[in-house]
Amino acid sequence: MRYHLTPIHCRPWLLNALSFKLIESHYENNYGGALRRLNAITEKLESLDFDTTPGYVINSLKREELVALNSTLLHELYFASLGGEGKPTAPIAEALARDFGSFNRWKSEFVAMGNALGGGSGWVLLVYMPRDRRLINQYAAEHTQAVAGGIPILALDMYEHAYHIDYGANVKAYVDTFMRNVDWKAVEDRLEDAAKVEPPRPLVQPEFGDLPGVAVEEVKAMLNAGKPVQFIDARPRHFVSRTQDIIDGATWRDPDRVQDWAGELSKSDPVVVFCAYGFHVGCKTAIALREAGFDAKFMKGGHSGWRAMGGPVKQHV
Numbered sequence: 001m002r003y004h005l006t007p008i009h010c011r012p013w014l015l016n017a018l019s020f021k022l023i024e025s026h027y028e029n030n031y032g033g034a035l036r037r038l039n040a041i042t043e044k045l046e047s048l049d050f051d052t053t054p055g056y057v058i059n060s061l062k063r064e065e066l067v068a069l070n071s072t073l074l075h076e077l078y079f080a081s082l083g084g085e086g087k088p089t090a091p092i093a094e095a096l097a098r099d100f101g102s103f104n105r106w107k108s109e110f111v112a113m114g115n116a117l118g119g120g121s122g123w124v125l126l127v128y129m130p131r132d133r134r135l136i137n138q139y140a141a142e143h144t145q146a147v148a149g150g151i152p153i154l155a156l157d158m159y160e161h162a163y164h165i166d167y168g169a170n171v172k173a174y175v176d177t178f179m180r181n182v183d184w185k186a187v188e189d190r191l192e193d194a195a196k197v198e199p200p201r202p203l204v205q206p207e208f209g210d211l212p213g214v215a216v217e218e219v220k221a222m223l224n225a226g227k228p229v230q231f232i233d234a235r236p237r238h239f240v241s242r243t244q245d246i247i248d249g250a251t252w253r254d255p256d257r258v259q260d261w262a263g264e265l266s267k268s269d270p271v272v273v274f275c276a277y278g279f280h281v282g283c284k285t286a287i288a289l290r291e292a293g294f295d296a297k298f299m300k301g302g303h304s305g306w307r308a309m310g311g312p313v314k315q316h317v
Ligand SMILES: [Fe+2]
Pocket: 026, 030, 031, 075, 157, 159, 161, 162
């Protein structure tokens, strides 16, 4: 396979205080160089016999492939980030205010990250994360750092080749100039596309229908707020004897004997029940309690999820 060239997106004659010489050199030598290198590496990889090639050769080529691929992609985004007047559109200002507090707060962080890379090299990226449906500013060194599953929508190149011809070592002036040239309408369009990407699919247990579940963070907040929650650890007996710890605030009850202890619970206060990981046992116990007339929910992720969140546990006696 061959990677194809993406034409330069910004119109160099519209840029403010970035010279043709700088932009042409950057596009032709650095972007073009990365793309040409990527294709040469790809060709080399395609010619290898992976059964006989030493591991160090594969490591080295795959690493170089990643560097060249990310450099290609980020440079395409960099040139597509330029060509505007640096004035954020209303939807972008709104999205940045939602995720950073205000546009200016976002800008302070982004600009400070660029300035902090002066004398070094790397990228500053504004990235949309489908998992949390939000934007973050990301630092990337050597082209290779990327948020897994993130979609970059604005790229600031902080390699010296991006500014030295015009600004020498004056990093701050370059970053300010970049901000004055951002094409925010194009960023808005990319955000619109990125926001259509669905978060990773949640765990689905169709066998339990629409049994209501509650997140570990939510349960912790309820307990911290002193809400009257009946918090039941329904891990199977062998789990409890093996792990020897119990969630602080929870009471262990044998899931095999629900009928024996259900009568001790109050029907007016909610019940949150959990098992080891949030699968069958906790769900089945919650269903049994609901059928008996309790306002019961299962805790997603169970005991293990609670511990992973950093929730308090105590020794089981
Ligand atoms: Fe560059």
